[in-house]
Amino acid sequence: MTTDDRITLYYSPQTRAAGARILLEELGAPHDLHVLNMKAGEQRKADYLAINPLGKVPAIGHRGQIVTEQVAIFIYLADLFPNAGLTPALDDAMRGPYLRWIAYYGSSFEPAVIDRFMKREPAPVTQSPYADYDTMLGALEQQLAKGPYLLGERMTAADVLWGVALNWTMMFGVVPRKDVFARYAERITSRSAFQRVTAADVDMAAQHAAACG
The missing domain is CATH 3.40.30.10 (Glutaredoxin)
Structure with a gap:
């Protein structure tokens, strides 16, 4: 290089x-x-x-x-x-889900946690980028519950993004320290x-x- x-x-x-x-x-x-x-x-x-x-x-x-x-x-x-x-190839069947969950972080999770942290009233569901906070977080929890990573057994760059984010947001109390989130974040934070x-x-x-x- x-x-x-x-x-x-x-x-x-x-x-x-x-x-x-x-x-x-x-x-x-x-x-x-x-x-x-x-x-x-x-x-x-x-x-x-x-x-x-x-x-x-x-x-x-x-x-x-x-x-x-x-x-x-x-x-x-x-x-x-x-x-x-750490990335599915363009012709990999998991490329779409991989991109979905990376985009979900920026388009839904971040706006939701900032509203929650700032104690701002969210926009109506029909106008909100993330529907509502509980729905947004529930969809993530459901996906992570399949574990151990977002795409099952395969760790990707999306897990680095999400593991670090969940570790921070749980630390500040913006995301509840549910077992599924805590276990997932631990998989990333324990890495060298x-x-x-x-x-x-x-x-x-x-x-x-x-x-x-």
């Missing part, structure tokens, strides 16, 4: 960007971190807003192009390293990639806090 082929991950510790970093570790993907100190507001400076006008992480740079949006990043990276076995990134994040976050102090 040439220098131009290496992936740059625009990153800040203990944010949703951790999921993308964990995925890169799982894929064995050569990458570099471009670390932003969000406590110092670096994500709102012009240099980064030229990368992502929303001022959010993660974003990745690869082959001269930028990819933002966590769902797009997960699909892109897993497809880029098919030999890691998650443990390595989490430990590195603790040190990086402390450095950022000290720099702002």
Whole structure:
């Protein structure tokens, strides 16, 4: 892999960007971190807003192009390293369900948990992107109950996305700590990639806090 082929991950510790970093570790993907100190507001400076006008992480740079949006990043990276076995091929019968549950995260789960966290009144069911919170979460619970992963016995990049997300949202009490969610998240958080990134994040976050102090 040439220098131009290496992936740059625009990153800040203990944010949703951790999921993308964990995925890169799982894929064995050569990458570099471009670390932003969000406590110092670096994500709102012009240099980064030229990368992502929303001022959010993660974003990745690869082959001269930028990819933002966590769902797009997960699909892109897993497809880029098919030999890691974390993505069904285009002609695989499980490709559709795989894409369904990755898209479900961004289109339904995130809007629902943000409304719940902010204690905002959701839109009427007919206008809501996720119907209602209980229905949204119930569909996910039903799928995960088939286990051990979203697609049964096969772990994919979708499980990295969801395992990290459920771990965080249960930690903050936005998602109830039901057995099916807790067991599922544990399968991801017990993996070495998650443990390595989490430990590195603790040190990086402390450095950022000290720099702002």
